Structures are given as structure tokens and as C-alpha cells.
Amino acid sequence: MPAVQETVDQVRRIDVDQYKYGFETIIESDKAPKGLNEDTVRFISEKKNEPAWMLEWRLEAFRRWLTMREPTWARVDYPKIDYQDYYYYSAPKKKPALNSLDEVDPEILRTYEKLGIPLREQEMLAGVVRPEGERRVAVDAVFDSVSVATTFQAELKKSGVIFMPISEALREHPDLVKKYIGSVVPVTDNFFATLNSAVFSDGSFVYVPPGVRCPMELSTYFRINEKDTGQFERTLIIADKGSYVSYLEGCTAPMRDEHQLHAAVVELVALEDAEIKYSTVQNWYPGDAEGKGGIFNFVTKRGDCREKNSKISWTQVETGSAITWKYPSCILRGDNSRGEFYSIAISNGRQQVDSGTKMIHLGKNTTSRIISKGIAAGKSQNTYRGLVSAHRKASNARNFTNCDSLLVGDKCGAHTVPYLEAKNSSAVFEHEATTSKISEDMLFYCRQRGLSAEEATALVVNGFVKDVLQQLPMEFAVEAQKLISISLEGSVG
Amino acid sequence: MSLLQIKNLHVEIDGKKILNGLDLTIEKGTVHAIMGPNGSGKSTLAYVLAGKADYEVTEGDVLLDGRSILDMAPDERAAKGLFLAFQYPVEIPGVATMTFLRTAVNAQRKKRGEGEYSTPDFLKKVREAAAKLEIDPDMLKRSVNVGFSGGEKKRAEILQMTMFEPRLAVLDETDSGLDIDALKVVSEGVNRLRSPERAFLVITHYQRLLDHIVPDVVHVMSRGRIVKTGGKELALELEARGYAQYAEAAE
Numbered sequence: 001m002p003a004v005q006e007t008v009d010q011v012r013r014i015d016v017d018q019y020k021y022g023f024e025t026i027i028e029s030d031k032a033p034k035g036l037n038e039d040t041v042r043f044i045s046e047k048k049n050e051p052a053w054m055l056e057w058r059l060e061a062f063r064r065w066l067t068m069r070e071p072t073w074a075r076v077d078y079p080k081i082d083y084q085d086y087y088y089y090s091a092p093k094k095k096p097a098l099n100s101l102d103e104v105d106p107e108i109l110r111t112y113e114k115l116g117i118p119l120r121e122q123e124m125l126a127g128v129v130r131p132e133g134e135r136r137v138a139v140d141a142v143f144d145s146v147s148v149a150t151t152f153q154a155e156l157k158k159s160g161v162i163f164m165p166i167s168e169a170l171r172e173h174p175d176l177v178k179k180y181i182g183s184v185v186p187v188t189d190n191f192f193a194t195l196n197s198a199v200f201s202d203g204s205f206v207y208v209p210p211g212v213r214c215p216m217e218l219s220t221y222f223r224i225n226e227k228d229t230g231q232f233e234r235t236l237i238i239a240d241k242g243s244y245v246s247y248l249e250g251c252t253a254p255m256r257d258e259h260q261l262h263a264a265v266v267e268l269v270a271l272e273d274a275e276i277k278y279s280t281v282q283n284w285y286p287g288d289a290e291g292k293g294g295i296f297n298f299v300t301k302r303g304d305c306r307e308k309n310s311k312i313s314w315t316q317v318e319t320g321s322a323i324t325w326k327y328p329s330c331i332l333r334g335d336n337s338r339g340e341f342y343s344i345a346i347s348n349g350r351q352q353v354d355s356g357t358k359m360i361h362l363g364k365n366t367t368s369r370i371i372s373k374g375i376a377a378g379k380s381q382n383t384y385r386g387l388v389s390a391h392r393k394a395s396n397a398r399n400f401t402n403c404d405s406l407l408v409g410d411k412c413g414a415h416t417v418p419y420l421e422a423k424n425s426s427a428v429f430e431h432e433a434t435t436s437k438i439s440e441d442m443l444f445y446c447r448q449r450g451l452s453a454e455e456a457t458a459l460v461v462n463g464f465v466k467d468v469l470q471q472l473p474m475e476f477a478v479e480a481q482k483l484i485s486i487s488l489e490g491s492v493g
Numbered sequence: 494m495s496l497l498q499i500k501n502l503h504v505e506i507d508g509k510k511i512l513n514g515l516d517l518t519i520e521k522g523t524v525h526a527i528m529g530p531n532g533s534g535k536s537t538l539a540y541v542l543a544g545k546a547d548y549e550v551t552e553g554d555v556l557l558d559g560r561s562i563l564d565m566a567p568d569e570r571a572a573k574g575l576f577l578a579f580q581y582p583v584e585i586p587g588v589a590t591m592t593f594l595r596t597a598v599n600a601q602r603k604k605r606g607e608g609e610y611s612t613p614d615f616l617k618k619v620r621e622a623a624a625k626l627e628i629d630p631d632m633l634k635r636s637v638n639v640g641f642s643g644g645e646k647k648r649a650e651i652l653q654m655t656m657f658e659p660r661l662a663v664l665d666e667t668d669s670g671l672d673i674d675a676l677k678v679v680s681e682g683v684n685r686l687r688s689p690e691r692a693f694l695v696i697t698h699y700q701r702l703l704d705h706i707v708p709d710v711v712h713v714m715s716r717g718r719i720v721k722t723g724g725k726e727l728a729l730e731l732e733a734r735g736y737a738q739y740a741e742a743a744e
Contacts, residue, residue: 442585444543444546444583445585446585447567448571448579449568449601450571450597450598450600450657451596452566455600459593460588462587462588463587463588464586
């Protein structure tokens with residue numbers, strides 16, 4: 001497996017003192033006035049040309065949100081957020097034409113070029129045609145608040161797969177959206193999800209019809225560009241009976257002294273015999289070494305294995321953000337359904353991560369598997385928080401959890417907070433957890449063989465996270481390895 | 494010029510003196526053995542040569558090709574051709590042995606300004622070397638040293654040495670934990686690498702390893718310095734009479 005070497009090489013070529021994605025693209029944008037009130041919600045809905053019911057849905061969420069309190073139970077510490085101090089809508093002024101990539105603002109395309117993700121996304125955006133049979137990725141790129149381009153529309157259409165910005169889906173497939181939106185993460189779910197419901201500006205919508213195996217990986221690329229902008233994207237994926245889809249998501253943001261707010265909602269629905277695989281590489285700007293700037297990332301991701309034999313798998317590589325508050329979860333409602341969560345969460349500098357998952361066993365013979373690898377370096381704090389529960393009717397629920405933490409240096413912290421609730425006596429839950437330190441002996445051994453301190457750390461960490469990396473689609477695995485190395489820069493002697 | 498020159502080396506760890514004015518010169522193409530009782534400082538010498546932190550050199554110098562290496566990081570020393578076969582090879586979970594070898598060999602080559610091996614060439618070389626050391630090809634896919642038996646670990650060290658092609662190889666008690674068959678395989682692996690350009694420093698307790706890897710020079714170490722130097726027959730004498738007499742010599 002030569003990927004480790006590639007990682008090392010790529011890292012060497014990169015100016016690692018800089019957050020690689022910390023550039024700003026100057027493009028004219030169309031913004032809502034700063035602050036948040038009912039008019040802001042109306043403004044967004046109107047901009048998007050939404051049906052009346054959607055506006056009502058948003059307003060209801062907004063009113064509800066006003067009565068809610070920001071949660072404080074996570075092991076993260078940040079200054080109070082002034083929600084009136086953000087822009088809730090920002091769109092590139094030049095209206096992107098969705099049928100032709102040529103009409104996308106060249107500045108935006110250049111931005112994607114600079115992002116340099118070796119996922120061929122750039123190529124996809126540029127419309128490069130790949131030989132038949134090669135794996136391809138369809139990309140929906142969300143720039144600040146709107147989708148810029150969705151590639152491979154025609155081919156997806158042929159197989160019946162709908163993949164488009166959710167704002168467009170609201171116009172073209174209102175019944176589908178109405179049926180499923182808020183059905184996994186209710187409007188009232190939590191402070192951040194409710195906020196998102198009120199002001200979400202765009203995101204992706206996927207519907208895979210019965211029996212269809214989506215012919216390519218679907219991918220969304222998020223970038224927050226505007227100053228003081230909150231990004232509130234909403235993703236809704238429905239896999240109808242017997243279908244399969246794999247979805248990838250990547251995120252970056254420019255460097256800013258101020259904190260930027262990100263509160264996304266992702267809802268997945270898997271019907272009978274369907275499978276959804278959702279992978280994330282999150283690389284939002286983490287702030288500088290002193291903790292200045294960086295993204296506040298409050299995300300609600302939940303999958304509903306709604307019918308029997310369905311399966312949802314979350315894989316995440318989290319290296320960015322100043323604050324991460326994120327628990328991709330599975331509701332195992334259908335009998336024999338299966339939920340999986342594979343996570344690598346790396347924190348360095350002053351980053352704070354509180355992340356994990358919830359596996360809610362409701363149906364019979366449901367199984368879940370959690371593999372979490374937390375790596376804390378610098379002065380960061382890294383918490384795994386997970387819930388596994390079996391409803392009283394969930395006979396034969398099975399869970400296996402493995403949480404490993406690795407400490408790099410002695411000024412960081414790793415914490416594991418598992419919650420287990422079994423209300424059915426046939427449930428079998430297994431939990432394994434380890435915390436280890438990257439040992440001096442291991443590093444010395446690698447260095448005696450010719451690796452620098454940083455190469456040695458990257459190698460050891462890549463070994464530590466291997467079980468999870470294997471779950472990622474190939475294109476992402478290489479990218480993820482690179483990110484891991486970059487995010488650990490400066491963490492050793 | 495001598496390949497390695499150790500001059501009046503004094504080393505402490507946590508304020509405790511371990512090496513006490515050690516002198517040693519090794520020429521290219523020779524095999525030196527260092528024997529001595531437990532606690533005489535043999536392993537410390539190996540670690541100090543390789544550049545392990547925690548050891549403080551308070552006096553003296555170590556020259557490789559006439560240049561001091563004491564300020565060099567361990568990886569720089571490795572790139573200069575210094576290899577240490579560990580007494581206790583370290584486990585690295587999740588990193589396949591083949592990946593590790595390739596990453597490390599290419600890192601060294603890069604530091605020396607040499608090109609990287611192409612993947613097929615490299616795989617072929619490793620497989621050939623592994624076969625000679627009777628290493629199961631499956632072992633190359635397993636994580637570095639994880640779950641290896643004592644013998645497998647030592648053979649893997651010799652495999653690494655073969656791939657790195659070092660100029661000075663330090664073998665720290667490579668015979669410990671080996672049965673007689675493994676000892677033979679490992680010794681043959683070392684002997685195959687003997688060349689006019691390469692030198693070995695073999696650290697051992699027992700004479701039996703030196704039946705297989707026949708040294709040019711044998712040193713006896715006691716209390717942090719070399720107290721006697723002779724030919725290969727010195728090892729036999731030690732085997733027969735023990736170290737006690739040299740403990741006094743070091744006083």
C-alpha cells in the first residue's frame with residue numbers, strides 16, 4: 001500500500017505553516033442584511049423562490065428557535081455567539097447557470113482549483129470526460145450559501161437518480177422534499193438544527209429510486225467564503241427500496257480572525273433493503289495556534305434505517321474547525337437494519353472536539369458498529385461521546401463499540417463518554433476503549449530508520465487510524481491521509 | 494580515514510554515568526564484537542550512536558567518516574548509513590512491514606539526494622531478501638513487529654538492514670531470544686552483507702553468536718569503557734573464564 005509514501009511526499013510539497021485553504025475569493029455577493037429575524041427568513045425563502053409551505057415551515061422553526069437555549073453539555077468552551085452578528089445569506093452575484101459549467105463565475109472555478117483536492121472534483125467541474133468504466137464522482141459545489149454547479153446531471157437522470165441543490169428540488173420535486181424533510185431530524189430537534197431549519201440556504205438533495213445502484217459517487221463540496229457568514233446547509237438523501245448510494249462531503253473555509261458559524265443538518269432515509277454510505281472529510285479552518293478564528297461547527301447528522309434490512313454507514317475524518325459538535329447517528333427502526341459509524345477525529349492547537357454517534361436500536365435483530373479513533377495533539381481537547389440504546393421491543397440488538405484515543409504530547413486531553421441503555425434483556429453491547437500515548441520508543445525506532453519526527457508521527461498515526469481509513473472510498477482515503485499529516489504539523493518537537 | 498571513531502566518550506542518563514571514557518575505532522570492511530556483562534553500558538553505546546534522546550554526552554566525540562555526528566538527528570545519522578538492529582524491536586500497529594520499509598528506504602534515499610525505487614523493483618528486492626531470511630511473504634503484510642515471535646522480530650531487523658544497505662550496522666544483542674536454527678539464518682543474513690565498504694559492531698553476551706558471525710576484533714566492555722581488545726580467540730577465552738577478571742580491571 002503505497003499511500004503512506006504518497007502522503008509523506010505530498011506533505012513535503014505543501015507549505016505546511018499555512019492553513020492550505022486559507023485564501024479568500026473576491027467575488028461580488030448578494031447578501032441578506034446582517035442579523036436574524038422573521039424578515040431574514042422571508043428574504044431567504046423568497047430568494048429561493050420557495051413554495052409557501054416551505055416558508056411556513058421555516059417560520060415555525062424560527063419561532064420555535066427563539067424559545068430554545070443553546071446546549072451546554074458538550075465538553076467545549078467558546079465565547080458566547082451573537083447570532084445577530086452574522087449574515088445568514090450570501091450568494092455569488094453572478095447567477096450561476098446550472099446547465100453549463102462555462103457560465104460559472106471563473107473566480108469560483110479558480111477557487112476550486114486552489115483547493116486542489118485530488119478528488120478529480122476540479123476535473124469534474126471542468127467537465128473532463130473520463131474513460132468508460134472508471135469510477136466517477138458527481139459533484140455539487142456549495143459556495144457560501146448556494147450551489148454553484150452540479151455535474152453529471154444528465155447521466156444521473158438516465159438512471160433515475162435525482163441529485164441537485166435542495167433549493168432546486170423544492171421547486172422541481174416538492175412532494176418528495178415535503179414528504180421527507182424534517183422526518184429524521186424534526187424541526188424541534190435541537191437548538192442548532194432548529195436554527196438550520198429556519199435559515200438553511202442550500203445543500204444537496206438526493207433521491208435514488210427503487211432497485212437502483214447509483215452509478216457513481218455523489219459528492220458535495222462546501223466552502224464558506226464571505227466574512228461573518230454562517231453556513232447552514234441542509235442535505236437530504238433518500239434511498240428507496242433496494243437501492244444503494246455512496247455520498248462524499250468535503251469542507252473548507254478561508255482563514256479569518258473571527259469565528260464563523262456552521263450549523264448543518266443532514267438527514268438520511270433508507271427504505272427496505274437500501275443502503276446509504278455517507279463519508280465526510282471535514283477540514284474547516286481550525287483557528288490559529290492561539291485559538292484565534294476558526295469555524296464553530298455545530299452539526300446534526302442523522303440517518304433513519306426506516307424499513308427492514310436497510311443499512312446506513314457514516315465515515316468521517318474530522319481535522320478542522322475550532323469547535324466540533326457533531327454526532328452522526330442511526331435510528332435502527334427497520335428489523336434487521338444495520339448502522340455503522342467510523343470516525344477519525346484529530347485535534348491540534350487549541351481545537352476542541354466533542355463528537356461521536358448515537359445508535360438507537362428500535363427494530364428486531366438490529367446491529368450497529370462503532371469504530372472511533374481520536375487523536376489529540378498540541379493543547380487540544382478531544383472527546384468521544386456516544387449513545388447506544390435498545391428499545392424494549394428491540395430484541396437481539398447487537399452493538400460493538402471500539403474507541404481508541406491517541407495522545408501526541410502532554411498538553412492535550414482525550415476523553416471518552418459512552419452512554420449505554422438496554423431496555424431489552426436480549427441486547428448484547430460490547431464496548432472497548434483504549435487511550436495511549438505515541439511512545440518515544442516508537443518515534444525513535446522510525447527515526448533510526450530514516451524518518452523525520454513529523455514523518456514518523458504521521459506514519460504512526462496513519463497506522464492508528466487504518467481501520468477507519470479502509471472504510472473511505474479510495475479517492476478520499478488518500479486525501480484523508482494527507483490531511484492527517486498536515487493537521488499534525490507542529491505537534492512534535 | 495576510519496569509518497567510525499569514538500573518542501573518550503562520557504555519557505550520562507538522569508545524572509547517572511554509564512559510559513566512562515570509551516575509545517573505539519572501526520575501519521571499513523571489519524566486524525567488531527563488543528562483549529561484556531549486564532550493565533556494562535553496551536546497549537547505551539548502541540543507543541548513543543543511533544542518537545536516542547535522554548542520553549547526555551558530557552565529554553568526547555563520535556565521528557563517522559571523520560565528521561562528528563553528535564549534533565545530528567537520528568534520521569540524519571540513518572541517512573549517513575548508520576543502522577541499529579534493536580534488541581527489542583518496536584511494534585507499530587496498523588503499519589504494514591512492506592509499507593514501513595518502502596517509506597523508510599525512500600526517506601533515506603531522498604535525504605541523500607538519491608532517486609526513489611520504483612515500486613516493482615522495490616517489491617522484488619524485498620521479496621528476494623525475505624526469502625533468503627526464510628521470512629514468510631505474508632509477514633510483510635503484517636504490521637511492523639506486531640504479533641511477531643522473538644525470532645521473527647530479529648529476522649525482520651536483518652531484513653531491514655539488508656534493504657537499507659548501511660555502512661555501519663550496530664547489532665544490539667541480536668542473538669537474544671533466538672533458537673539455534675534462527676541464529677543460523679540471522680547470522681547468514683549478516684554474513685551475506687559483509688563487504689569491504691561496510692563495517693559491523695556486534696554487541697553480545699555470548700560467544701555462540703560469534704561462532705557464526707566471526708569477528709575481526711573482539712572488545713571487552715566493563716563499567717562504561719573498553720578494558721581489553723583482541724582477536725576472535727578473546728571471545729573463546731571469555732566464554733571459558735567469565736567477565737569477573739575484567740570487572741576488576743575497570744576499577
